[in-house]
Amino acid sequence: EQVLVRSPGEYDAAIEAAQPGDTILLADGEWRDFDLVVRGEGTGRAPLTVAAQTPGGVVLTGQSSLRLGGSHLVVSGLVFRNGYSPRGDVIAFRVDSEELAFDSRVTQTVIDGFSKPDRYESDYWVAIYGKRNRFDHNHLEGKTNKGVTLAVRLDSEDSRENGHRIDHNYFGPRQSLGSNGGETLRIGTSHYSMFDSKTVVENNVFDRTDGEVEIISSKSGGNTFRGNLFLRSRGNLTLRHGDGNLVERNIFLGHGKDYTGGIRVINRDQTVRDNYMEGLRGTGFSSALAVMNGVPNSPPNRYVEVENAQITGNSILDSARIGFGVGADEERSAAPSKTVFARNLMSASGSDAFLSAASDVSGIAFDGNVVLSGTVDPALAKIARGAAELERAKNGLLYPRDPAIDAAGAPRDLAPIGLEEVGVDWYPKPKDTSPFESSGRRVTIAPGVDALVAAVEVAQPGDVIELAPGRHVVERTIALDKAITIRGTGPDKPVILFSRPSLIELREGGDLQLIHLVIDGSLAPDSVGNSVIRTTIYPVQSNMQIEFERVEVRNLTVNKSFNVLTLGKSTFADRIAIRDSAFSDISGTIISVASETEDYGQYNVEYLDVADSSFENIGGPIADVYRGGRDESTFGPAVTLSNNTLRTVGRAATNGSEAALHLHGVQIARIEGNTVSQSAPLKIVHTVGTPATSVVDNSFDNTPVPVFEELIYQGAPRVEMSGNSLDGEPLQ
Amino acid sequence: EQVLVRSPGEYDAAIEAAQPGDTILLADGEWRDFDLVVRGEGTGRAPLTVAAQTPGGVVLTGQSSLRLGGSHLVVSGLVFRNGYSPRGDVIAFRVDSEELAFDSRVTQTVIDGFSKPDRYESDYWVAIYGKRNRFDHNHLEGKTNKGVTLAVRLDSEDSRENGHRIDHNYFGPRQSLGSNGGETLRIGTSHYSMFDSKTVVENNVFDRTDGEVEIISSKSGGNTFRGNLFLRSRGNLTLRHGDGNLVERNIFLGHGKDYTGGIRVINRDQTVRDNYMEGLRGTGFSSALAVMNGVPNSPPNRYVEVENAQITGNSILDSARIGFGVGADEERSAAPSKTVFARNLMSASGSDAFLSAASDVSGIAFDGNVVLSGTVDPALAKIARGAAELERAKNGLLYPRDPAIDAAGAPRDLAPIGLEEVGVDWYPKPKDTSPFESSGRRVTIAPGVDALVAAVEVAQPGDVIELAPGRHVVERTIALDKAITIRGTGPDKPVILFSRPSLIELREGGDLQLIHLVIDGSLAPDSVGNSVIRTTIYPVQSNMQIEFERVEVRNLTVNKSFNVLTLGKSTFADRIAIRDSAFSDISGTIISVASETEDYGQYNVEYLDVADSSFENIGGPIADVYRGGRDESTFGPAVTLSNNTLRTVGRAATNGSEAALHLHGVQIARIEGNTVSQSAPLKIVHTVGTPATSVVDNSFDNTPVPVFEELIYQGAPRVEMSGNSLDGEPLQ
Numbered sequence A, B: 001e002q003v004l005v006r007s008p009g010e011y012d013a014a015i016e017a018a019q020p021g022d023t024i025l026l027a028d029g030e031w032r033d034f035d036l037v038v039r040g041e042g043t044g045r046a047p048l049t050v051a052a053q054t055p056g057g058v059v060l061t062g063q064s065s066l067r068l069g070g071s072h073l074v075v076s077g078l079v080f081r082n083g084y085s086p087r088g089d090v091i092a093f094r095v096d097s098e099e100l101a102f103d104s105r106v107t108q109t110v111i112d113g114f115s116k117p118d119r120y121e122s123d124y125w126v127a128i129y130g131k132r133n134r135f136d137h138n139h140l141e142g143k144t145n146k147g148v149t150l151a152v153r154l155d156s157e158d159s160r161e162n163g164h165r166i167d168h169n170y171f172g173p174r175q176s177l178g179s180n181g182g183e184t185l186r187i188g189t190s191h192y193s194m195f196d197s198k199t200v201v202e203n204n205v206f207d208r209t210d211g212e213v214e215i216i217s218s219k220s221g222g223n224t225f226r227g228n229l230f231l232r233s234r235g236n237l238t239l240r241h242g243d244g245n246l247v248e249r250n251i252f253l254g255h256g257k258d259y260t261g262g263i264r265v266i267n268r269d270q271t272v273r274d275n276y277m278e279g280l281r282g283t284g285f286s287s288a289l290a291v292m293n294g295v296p297n298s299p300p301n302r303y304v305e306v307e308n309a310q311i312t313g314n315s316i317l318d319s320a321r322i323g324f325g326v327g328a329d330e331e332r333s334a335a336p337s338k339t340v341f342a343r344n345l346m347s348a349s350g351s352d353a354f355l356s357a358a359s360d361v362s363g364i365a366f367d368g369n370v371v372l373s374g375t376v377d378p379a380l381a382k383i384a385r386g387a388a389e390l391e392r393a394k395n396g397l398l399y400p401r402d403p404a405i406d407a408a409g410a411p412r413d414l415a416p417i418g419l420e421e422v423g424v425d426w427y428p429k430p431k432d433t434s435p436f437e438s439s440g441r442r443v444t445i446a447p448g449v450d451a452l453v454a455a456v457e458v459a460q461p462g463d464v465i466e467l468a469p470g471r472h473v474v475e476r477t478i479a480l481d482k483a484i485t486i487r488g489t490g491p492d493k494p495v496i497l498f499s500r501p502s503l504i505e506l507r508e509g510g511d512l513q514l515i516h517l518v519i520d521g522s523l524a525p526d527s528v529g530n531s532v533i534r535t536t537i538y539p540v541q542s543n544m545q546i547e548f549e550r551v552e553v554r555n556l557t558v559n560k561s562f563n564v565l566t567l568g569k570s571t572f573a574d575r576i577a578i579r580d581s582a583f584s585d586i587s588g589t590i591i592s593v594a595s596e597t598e599d600y601g602q603y604n605v606e607y608l609d610v611a612d613s614s615f616e617n618i619g620g621p622i623a624d625v626y627r628g629g630r631d632e633s634t635f636g637p638a639v640t641l642s643n644n645t646l647r648t649v650g651r652a653a654t655n656g657s658e659a660a661l662h663l664h665g666v667q668i669a670r671i672e673g674n675t676v677s678q679s680a681p682l683k684i685v686h687t688v689g690t691p692a693t694s695v696v697d698n699s700f701d702n703t704p705v706p707v708f709e710e711l712i713y714q715g716a717p718r719v720e721m722s723g724n725s726l727d728g729e730p731l732q
């Protein structure tokens, strides 16, 4: 029987009455605040089906969710959009902890941006419980809040050795979370990692799933990861806990993007074979391949030693790092044992260490490997050097032209899954383009009062607003909720003056590019916490981009704490870039990205780049970047400061940091070619991880030497210092 | 001519065409996002009028504002509600800095809660520029954001010696801002304080205007404050800058409320006569009368010495403090001179110092004063003691029954202005009642899943939700946007369990009272930053009240930072009260009110009271209260901790404060009669002001002695310690 229902009430009655083989069709349209519970007993031949009248025609909005309980249930064709789940998950394969789903399936379903507004309030989008469930041909995109996108839970016996299948899904872009909890897929938890899950994850696409260091965190045994495609995704597939997993025939294409990784091996009896990796740039834990050291007699939540791993027949090409004994330290002292590394084909992307060994490798049998290029640790001399020309085969992957070495590397018959084979064909997969200047539209504004405010209000995302030379006075704070470029025209930069505490307030959706103009703070009122640009106090879910190019900012002196850019709590910028700009007579901080003070491992900016700019008479630091806590699930922040001139920076009595640049917990800092005079010192504090700080070719005059501190690491600060001068003398 | 207009477009055309004597009527109804500019030239006899069709019938909502420019303009009958100004002010007597208003009037207008959502984004509700303007019979209530409610600006010559009249207005409740910038009325700024304003402020009512320490800040010369009524208002009328002001026939009725003050005298040639004060409880700067010491040759922004003050014929009854030489310190070393203090009638409310002198009083001539009760500093022996029975006269004020001493004190003909004489008669003045149990409604909830969530959703403000004994499971976070009491019934407390990181999220309008129940965290997920109760990430404009009575909270141990109550940035509780409650096995902080970390003088709670409760096995402190910075414009926070038992509190490695109680910048702390064992120490850090900390009659066992620190004050920590014991021995 097939019934069409038009309201939650009608649906409840229909599902109550449904018999095996019945189909309930939800009428096309918006279902707002719909607490959809699919509960019943179908049979293998006659499942109980709940489907959209037209696939994609039913949109669940507001505070909606889907729960399944019973057996042989099928749900299909729904879209979750414009809202978020009020529960702990959007789709749960259980009604509550007593009533799980078995032999059930969710397919052809879309979850798009259905994220809790608070980016640090956690939920799962999909939580799979029970046994023999299938989640396939779904499209999950744009999770902005904390929590695993899809979790397989093993928290009761009914959910173990489950035989779930997760296949043909499109895991679309997930932005950098700036915190732990950004995994796309997790199977199990450390607490239940002694149990087998026996879940199959195959033929899925992971496209720009950049949430954190783990794309997939396998925390149970007996899982299979096969035929998946990882596209331009930061992080890797980690066999974090549990033994006897199989990782085969997956394809990782990094396209040279930062932090793209492959597979990280921990625990016993893991098989990693016939995978293909290309263009990966991750190192350390995020290497193309990381075989870790373990903790002797490890407790389940630490690192079980690698034993009996079979790593064979993989191609790892144009990549940055393959590591053995990764993570070796006093605690992680157990090197891999009884392990085979054979018939792998490898080539490096750069001149840094490519094949590296951080511990004894005598427990690894090397055989039939070929490394085509890159620096190899002497301990790995057993890995044979080779030379071969690679050519792209019809499947789009690289193979040796010379059949003589064809025995090494991934098999010829790999068939990367196509984007059209995953998800649904009625929902578009997102493109990857810059938000700026994307509309092709531009408007020109004459000097005057509040014309700029009005222009931004009516602008469309990607528009360019051109300012004619002259004075542009802004008497209302500009609320920016789209990507906008504001650019001066003519040889003389136009001047923007503003009479509120802020010129621009960044809201949800706001991206800002400022080019060739002057911002003058002399009309701003005396209000504590003034900032030319700041974030709204409303939630901001999407990561922002902020760029200054050929911008002059001056006369921010009406009080003692006037900043240029301030990001508040729970806001995150993917990138802040300043180049060819000039800042003068500013009482506060130029870039304040230091609002996550709770030491939960959260922070405000991924990349901060400041280049070819000048800073003169600045009260606070040019950047104050804070990432506290001991969590290691994130890549950033990364700060680059190159070829700038700092003169009288950071010396205001109100500058609590007492620094010209203040970095706390930054993972990568490059300070290069800057000229610093009559300023407070640079201060760089390292917390967790393996921070990479280099201070190279800078000149310091009348300025204290940089201050480095290690908060956790025992030993001298881990900093590369070279080519610097102090008052004209080489600085040691 | 009279024209009725129905849209902004019609209005613009009408005002453009208007002639002296014309009236433009705005049609009754909602005018959303209306940028109302009243611009034109009337004459003394024929003003140009813009009025509501019906007084109160025109409601400006959304992002609306009113600006006047020209002369002889009248605006009347408008209501601003449900929105906020996008500019720096809601009503401005100027269009821009070039175009001011003269001889103009705004009357019969209401601004109710028309506050910017960000409580720390500043604006004025009314800014008066120009000359000879009148602001009268208006009703201003509920400003929640920073910034003076009504400011008279003197920032150009056209705005000085202005002769403005501000009369018959109702300044309704303004909640505690928890920061500087909460003044109700300010005339001038220190920058222009050498100029006379000559503004008259008379016959206004200030009802619960509790924003900060200054209700009125007079920062210019030649003003008159006459016949105003200050009702239950914290703070005082301060003659902060400028000379030659007159303060007469005002009435201050404190009703015994904390921090209620009268008049603070600074500068030269001030006259304070014939005022009546009763029931005031302020001390220090907020005394019923504070005559301050000055700075010799003071710069304009510091404290000009008191010279030639005439303070005569005032009644100051049932009040806490009258101070001479207030604020005397190394900098403020100049005592009042050439000053007369005569014919004042005084009586004390308590046994503390009533008449106090902090510096030499030889420059003050005392004559004909009578003090009926209270402690008098020996330096003030010239003030005659008297005895008199007081009786309430027909005007409601107290006068001596004995005509013999009738020469002292306020005149008999004072006539307190009635509430019905100020503001408008078509808009109600708000009552002063508890938000809890105000509706008289109650519903009873049986044990089960999510019944409580549903009950709160449909409840009305002031409802009581009664929980029957048993287990109440909550699977969705309760979003609380009204005042609700949740109370257990029956002898056995009902148990609430919750499966989200928080049980309750406090939103705008949320007040919470929990009585006779158990909250158990054992179902909560492991999510960093769990808190049983926390504030939303959306803006919260209204101050909250949170009360626990006979509540048990237990098993918050799923991770290392599980709090009971956490107030986030830009949220403020008027009061958090805990009594007869028990807390056990909690990994985090009981009350975390420490989110304003920017050291701008902001904080999260006014009163925190914890009494007759027990705390056992608590990882963090029982309270973490933070108020940073050096601002002195606020009264709080005030913390009372009495008769509690603490056992194993604050000793978790993750407790950054390393304290069992952590108070930073608290103004008043009373720690009395507590039993503390096997715990981390109490830590109290003093910043600005004159903090009053007492630690009395506590017993400490196996616990370090309390730690006190002064951040700014030079000298031993200012703490009263008495009656305490350590491991059974008296603690010195």
Ligand SMILES: [Ca+2]
Pocket: A180, A181, A182, A183, A212, A213, A214, A633
């Ligand atoms: Ca993680």
Ligand SMILES: [Ca+2]
Pocket: B180, B181, B182, B183, B212, B213, B214, B633
């Ligand atoms: Ca103030």
